[in-house]
Amino acid sequence: MVNVKVKYRGEVKDILEASPRYSEWVKEFSNGSGHLKARVEADEGTLSAIEVNKLTKVKPNPSDRKLYFINRIGELARSSRAFRNYMESCTHCGFCIDKCQMWLATRDPNNSPVGRADLIRNIYRRMRKLTFGLVDKVSDEKELKQLLDSIDLDKIWTYYYQCTECRRCAYFCPFGIDQAEITRSIRQIFVEMGMMPPFIAKTMECVYKTGNNMCITKDAALNVIDFTVSEISEQTGKKMEGVVDKDTADVLYIPSSTDFFTNIGTLKGAIAIMTELGLNWTMDSQALEVGNFGLFEDEYHLRRFGDNIVNAALRRRAKMVIFGECGHGWRAFKNYVVPRLAEHGIDGISITQLTAWALRKGKLKLSNKVDAVVTYHDPCNLARAGDLIEEPREILKSTVKEFREREHNRERTLCCGAGGGLLLDELMPLRVWAGWPSVYDAYRTGAQYMVAPCSIDKAQFPLVIEYHKVPLKFRGVSDFVYAALYGIDIDSV
Amino acid sequence: MYNVVTYSLYFILPYVSLIILVCGVLYRITLWLNAGKGPLGLYLGLYRLVIKPRQESLLSSVKHILARMFTYYTILGSSYRRDYSTWLGVLLFHWGIFLLIAFHLHLWLPQLIISESLMFILGTTVGALTLAAGIFLLVRRIRVQRIYRVLINYLDDYVAISWVIVIVVLGLALRLTAPPSLFSEATKWALGLTSLKYTPPPSNLLFYAHVLAVELFMVYIPFAKMIHPFSMPVNPALYGRFEDINEIERRVIRKLGW
CATH class of the missing domain: 3.40.50 (Rossmann fold)
Structure with missing residues (x-):
């Protein structure tokens, strides 16, 4: 049963009770969500293909991992302003708890922003003992060893892979504490311990091989594009071209690779919009991906996948990169790729910005x-x-x-x-x-x-x-x- | 002996407390700033970390931070409901403290003549409201743990708010019981502090206790969660620049020749 009712004004039922599947929720989540764990990739071939073995800095035994984990928390406190700030400035007011949809979905207090952050904050504060961050001193090796027993890395892994990094908590938190940034920091440490969920590792392996998340080869992409433009032609009577790897183009369009499978409508929309606008555009077969799974995992992969787009833009001598429909990819694109493109005098905008602008101008x-x-x-x-x-x-x-x-x-x-x-x-x-x-x-x-x-x-x-x-x-x-x-x-x- | 104690607690300690407060807070802000964005110069690969959309300039970041500091508007943000009671509690508590601090500046401005009855009414009203809001927030803190079945409060979460409540209770009791002469004696003591000349504080037990509680609280501020008001300007999620639609327009015009 839900312990705290969350309901819309004028409604009697909790939002969970409003679902016809509520009885299944009761069975699944009555004791919280700690039983739902992301698996850990064990395939050495995949880990080495995505260079995780190069990033791994500790042997895979529990005590070494724990010691490394807390040492890295100490280092992050010295090297990351955001992490240190968020560890030290929470007043435990609890406003974030019922704002997190992970809590809304599970009603597990560990699965709330403050609960999740406190899994780390408890370690951080014990490391700094009574000073709570005033003195920039990390406990020595002997003191750290005493801490090891109290650390449950498995629990931290479980709950840090139940955060969607949506930043709803940061908007509602009176101090703007961004739990997504704590999550990203902790996952960075997990990657350095050689740990990553298989789905993410396999997706990254695809990016290494083909430049996109779905392992689409150039031939497969061309097939899908041929099919898409022939459907467009049937539906509209217009002849359009899905351009790939044109030597030089003003505009480089970066689609989401899933548009080649399940969201063909989005791909049709993008091709039609750019054709109707009369743009000299192309796609790049090595960069058919707006998504950037590095954002969820670690800095190295974020930059590597971001640079893939920059390189594609340089390859096609594009003046502008147009970003397809994607959510997380836009965060990485706007906050990493666009500033990197700007170094080369290239601009980057979203297809939604372009379309809104074109509609407003009557184009x-x-x-x-x-x-x-x-x-x-x-x-x-x-x-x-x-x-x-x-x-x-x-x-x-x-x-x-x-x-x-x-x-x-x-x-x-x-x-x-x-x-x-x-x-x-x-x-x-x-x-x-x-x-x-x-x-x-x-x-x-x-x-x-x-x-x-x-x-x-x-x-x-x-x-x-x-x-x-x-x-x-x-x-x-x-x-x-x-x-x-x-x-x-x-x-x- | 008595003189030595009052001299140390009400002439030496105020300076010590003030120095620890100012230097401690500045030191912690410096530590945050020195931490840098991240080991490789970006926020784990991101150039910006802002949370609030439509921030177009430094000014809009400043406005955003000040709004968070003084209006607590995010508490009122609707997520299934608006938490009016907590927002009012937080608003009254913090603004009560701001006003009470402002009223105490009167100690250093004896030339500002305010009638005793007005001082009494303002002091007791604001004090009582702050106290009520403080107790409400303390009770809420305990309740939040109970309703969510989660242990989120550290010892210093309770210490900080309880300490403020104690200071307000002592101040309120002093205001209610103080003889009319106490204000001028306290003014002399306060002016003595700013001119570095020892003037004995008014001989009143509540006055001693109230001032001592404040001095110790000043020492406590840089060490624990009381640092929270100073964390906001140093939180990278609250400052930073975003482009606006005009910038997109300029890009489109420039690059696509529209």
Whole structure:
């Protein structure tokens, strides 16, 4: 049973009780969520392919790992302003607890921002004993050894792989303590201990091999693009070209690799938008990926995957890089890739920014509005970390008949429950409930479609919607632009 | 003996407390700043770490930080409900402290003539509200642990708020019981402190206790959670710059020739 009721004004039931699958929640989460653990990649071949063995700095036995872990916490306190600040400035007011959708989904206090941070903060404060950070001194080796017994690395791993790094807590925290940054710091240490979930490791291996998360080779990509443009031609009667590896182009388009499998509508939208705008554009077969799983894991991989886009832009002599639909990738793109591109005089913008701008300037002529009622789910990394809030709304308002704002919108948006690298099969019971608050929020608007320009949302929400038997459909933003451009039924896009 | 004790506690200790407070806080801010963004110069690979969208300049960051410090607006942000009671408690408690500190500056401004009855009404009203809000927050702190079934409070979370409550209780009791002459005696003592000349403090047990509690609290501030008000300007999630739609427009015009 839920211990604290969270409900909408005017409703009697807790949001969890509003789901037809509530009895399953009771079975799964009555004793918290500590039983749902991300697995650890054991395949040496994969770990070596993604250079984790180069990053590993400690032998894989428990006591060495624990000692390394606490030593690194001490080092982070000296080298990372954010980490130190967040370890020292929490007043334990508890405002963050009921803002975290992981807590909303599990009601496990360890699975809340302050509970999660305190797993580390307890170690940090014991290391600094009575000074609580005043004296910049880390305990000596002997004192650290005494701490080792109290550390439960398994518990830390479990709960740090139940954080989606959505930063909802940071927005609501009176001090702006960003739990996502603590999570990223702790996962960085886990990578240095050679630990990473298999799904993330295998995805990264694909990026090493092909430049994208889905292991799409150039031939496979060309096949999908041929298929996509022939469908566009059937639906619109227009001949378009999906350009790949053009020698020189003004604009380099970086799609999400999932657009080549499940979200073809988004790929069609992007091709149509750029063709209609008359851009001299191309894709790069070595950089068919906007996502950046390095953001969830460690600095090395974040930079490596970010630099892959920079190199592609230089290869194609592009003046501008246009970023496809993706949430977490936008955070890495905007805050790492764009400043790196700027060093070479190249700009980077999002396809949603470009489309909103083109619609406002009348550069894109829509044939008619899509006959649908839609609501918009703000992806966390667009709203809180990426400043992309009004553009998707502008696009939807001009492409659909009715746009309904849901209650938790903009910076207050609820996370999909699978961000931060939690798109793991082993966490499925957690995922379907972590996504429920957002789906329920969208469902309450009475909309037919829930829309978000984010690939993780596109992978996660259909599962959540199906699990809870909600009469909603999930689509990307560019899908609607495509449908409105040519007057096509959105369900056949 | 009596003189030695009052001399040390009410003439030496105030300077010591002030020095520890100022230097301690500056030292901690320096430690945060010295920590740098991260080992490789970025926030684990990110150039920016801001949490608030639509921050277009340094000024908007400053406004954002000040709003968080003085309005506590994020507590009112709706997530299924708005927590009006906690927001009011936090607002009254912090603004009560700000006002009480401001009222105490009167000790150094004897030329500012305010009638005794007005001083009494303002002091007791603000003091009582602050006390009520402080007790509300302490009770809430215990309740939060109970309702969420989580042990989040450290000892210093209780110490800090209890200490403030003790200071306010002592101050309120002093205000209610003090003879009219106490204010002028306290003013002399306070002015003595700023001119580095020892003037004995008013001989009043509550006055002794109130001042001592404040002095010890000043020493305590840099060491533990009381550092929290100074953490905000040094929190990288609260400052930093974001581009706006105009910048995108400029880029599109420049690069695409629109």
